[in-house]
Amino acid sequence: MIPAAQVPPMSDVVETYLAALPADQQAALRGLRATLVRLLPGHLEVMSYAMPGFRQPGPKGRMVAGFAAFARHLGLYPHSGNVIPQIDCRPFKTSKSGILFTPAQPLPEALIEAILRARQAEIAANGR
Numbered sequence: 001m002i003p004a005a006q007v008p009p010m011s012d013v014v015e016t017y018l019a020a021l022p023a024d025q026q027a028a029l030r031g032l033r034a035t036l037v038r039l040l041p042g043h044l045e046v047m048s049y050a051m052p053g054f055r056q057p058g059p060k061g062r063m064v065a066g067f068a069a070f071a072r073h074l075g076l077y078p079h080s081g082n083v084i085p086q087i088d089c090r091p092f093k094t095s096k097s098g099i100l101f102t103p104a105q106p107l108p109e110a111l112i113e114a115i116l117r118a119r120q121a122e123i124a125a126n127g128r
């Protein structure tokens with residue numbers, strides 16, 4: 001186990017993740033990250049399922065959303081299979097657990113906000 005004093009701050013871990021990406025993906029995810037920071041004040045930036053994301057504050061805070069880069073797309077993942085199916089995400093491709101986008105077509109803030117609101121409502125309703 002690495003002593004706590006030697007563990008890099010989470011922002012350093014996320015920066016390392018982003019710095020390894022191609023410039024266009026890096027720019028798109030930095031923009032998404034800034035939007036998430038603004039829309040989720042007080043939430044903790046973490047790595048979960050090998051992707052950067054945001055967790056509610058507190059020792060039992062739930063994951064609200066994560067984001068990741070892949071070879072042909074980027075994704076926003078609300079850490080729930082129930083959120084994306086209840087939101088109109090057109091014209092973006094979706095999976096049960098996330099919404100896919102590209103650097104050329106980033107997610108609009110209103111859509112990101114709708115996804116976050118739905119995830120936070122789900123957490124409030126059932127704690128998951």
